[in-house]
Amino acid sequence: MEKITSVRGFNDILPQETGIWQYVEGRARDIFTNFGFREIRVPVLEKTDLFKRSIGESTDIVEKEMYTFLDRGDEYLTLRPEATASVIRACIEHAVFTFDPVARLFTIGPMFRRERPQKGRYRQFHQINVECLGLDDPRIDAEVILMLIQFLNAMEMTALRLQINSLGCQECRPVFRSNLYDFLLRRENDFCEDCRRRVVTNPLRVFDCKVNSCQAAIDHAPRLSGFICGKCKDHFTKLKEYLNIFDISFEINDKMVRGLDYYTRTTFEVVTESLGAQNAIAGGGRYDGLVKSLGGPDVPGIGFAVGMERLISLMPRGVEEFVDTLDLFIAALGDDAQRLAFKLCNAVRIKGIRSDMDYAGKSLKSQMKRADKLNSYYTLILGDNEIRENRAEFRDMRKGSQVTLGLDRIEETILKLIKER
Numbered sequence: 001m002e003k004i005t006s007v008r009g010f011n012d013i014l015p016q017e018t019g020i021w022q023y024v025e026g027r028a029r030d031i032f033t034n035f036g037f038r039e040i041r042v043p044v045l046e047k048t049d050l051f052k053r054s055i056g057e058s059t060d061i062v063e064k065e066m067y068t069f070l071d072r073g074d075e076y077l078t079l080r081p082e083a084t085a086s087v088i089r090a091c092i093e094h095a096v097f098t099f100d101p102v103a104r105l106f107t108i109g110p111m112f113r114r115e116r117p118q119k120g121r122y123r124q125f126h127q128i129n130v131e132c133l134g135l136d137d138p139r140i141d142a143e144v145i146l147m148l149i150q151f152l153n154a155m156e157m158t159a160l161r162l163q164i165n166s167l168g169c170q171e172c173r174p175v176f177r178s179n180l181y182d183f184l185l186r187r188e189n190d191f192c193e194d195c196r197r198r199v200v201t202n203p204l205r206v207f208d209c210k211v212n213s214c215q216a217a218i219d220h221a222p223r224l225s226g227f228i229c230g231k232c233k234d235h236f237t238k239l240k241e242y243l244n245i246f247d248i249s250f251e252i253n254d255k256m257v258r259g260l261d262y263y264t265r266t267t268f269e270v271v272t273e274s275l276g277a278q279n280a281i282a283g284g285g286r287y288d289g290l291v292k293s294l295g296g297p298d299v300p301g302i303g304f305a306v307g308m309e310r311l312i313s314l315m316p317r318g319v320e321e322f323v324d325t326l327d328l329f330i331a332a333l334g335d336d337a338q339r340l341a342f343k344l345c346n347a348v349r350i351k352g353i354r355s356d357m358d359y360a361g362k363s364l365k366s367q368m369k370r371a372d373k374l375n376s377y378y379t380l381i382l383g384d385n386e387i388r389e390n391r392a393e394f395r396d397m398r399k400g401s402q403v404t405l406g407l408d409r410i411e412e413t414i415l416k417l418i419k420e421r
């Protein structure tokens with residue numbers, strides 16, 4: 001029969017890979033908790049309007065990449081392409097800000113974008129997502145970036161570059177936007193068809209265009225730094241000072257506009273040379289008008305998301321270093337040995353030892369092979385001879401050494417030996 005395969009761009013994470021995923025998630029939880037962040041879990045499905053209103057109607061994500069469907073003719077729903085909008089929706093819905101003016105939240109899970117799959121770009125991918133709501137002090141911007149860098153350092157990531165920019169606020173952005181608009185109109189012929197459309201719908205998006213000729217033409221465009229208002233400038237200057245306090249090196253990339261419309265003031269990305277076109281491991285920024293625009297109070301916010309697939313593919317300690325190990329494999333031959341093994345294997349499991357055995361009646365040789373495959377530290381060998389002589393062989397699989405143990409009180413002896421390791 002024809003087999004059914006997975007959907008293009010949707011990947012399985014196999015048991016030999018889940019170890020590194022759990023490690024990354026665990027370290028993120030530890031580090032974020034130190035910074036006062038708590039986990040929130042939000043649904044993967046939301047009303048389409050949530051993303052249209054937050055990410056922006058004329059972004060690539062909303063225009064081309066969302067998995068949207070009409071739910072039984074009732075309403076349009078979308079598989080979340082990112083988590084920020086959902087986290088804010090949840091905070092507004094549960095009136096979080098009436099209990100506490102500051103919410104430091106993180107969430108980990110799958111996101112969905114219908115992009116063209118390639119290395120580092122998938123249609124289902126995972127993000128570690130952080131949001132800090134309620135504070136507009138530039139110290140928070142620095143703190144959030146510090147936390148991101150600390151997390152990436154904990155993952156032993158090297159050759160990364162932090163790029164920052166300011167996108168201004170409701171005061172200065174419109175002035176910049178209209179200057180940019182004039183420039184783009186004058187140079188319209190230098191830009192691709194998509195960009196010519198963007199001039200009208202969302203001129204800032206032209207900075208994001210990957211077409212070479214557009215990239216060259218945009219080099220001459222005005223930058224927000226030329227129009228930035230006093231308050232935004234002060235915010236940006238302080239952020240840079242605070243980053244210096246923590247010796248965080250950064251570059252200013254004044255062409256970085258990010259692919260989502262909600263950003264104000266600080267934006268940042270962590271990029272690498274090693275991923276080809278998909279070079280961003282993490283991205284984020286401030287979004288001071290977003291909560292209000294989604295029907296909540298006038299609460300500022302800042303956050304980021306790390307792409308887990310990209311991060312894991314670049315970690316110097318590879319997937320194989322995190323493969324689960326076993327403490328004990330029991331290789332047993334014959335009925336008596338199997339009976340004892342079955343009892344012992346489950347008894348030590350209950351005491352917290354990771355153990356396994358063979359139930360398929362395989363030869364001793366193939367059972368030893370299986371012990372090796374399962375990455376077991378020790379193997380207890382119970383052959384016919386051993387049972388007859390009331391003994392077992394206890395083998396250290398790493399060292400290749402072996403000791404003989406008496407079968408009386410075997411469970412306690414094994415527990416002691418394993419716990420002493």
Ligand code: HAM
Pocket residue numbers: 081082083084113115120121122123124125126127129130131259260280281282283284285286302303304305306307308309310
């Ligand atoms: P974003 O830049 O769209 O930001 O995504 C963040 C990260 O997710 C990217 O840097 C990348 O590592 C990863 N990523 C994005 N698309 C894909 C894909 N198709 N395949 C694999 N990885 C991908 C956001 O999503 C914002 N919500 C971040 C944020 C939080 N801003 C404020 N708070």
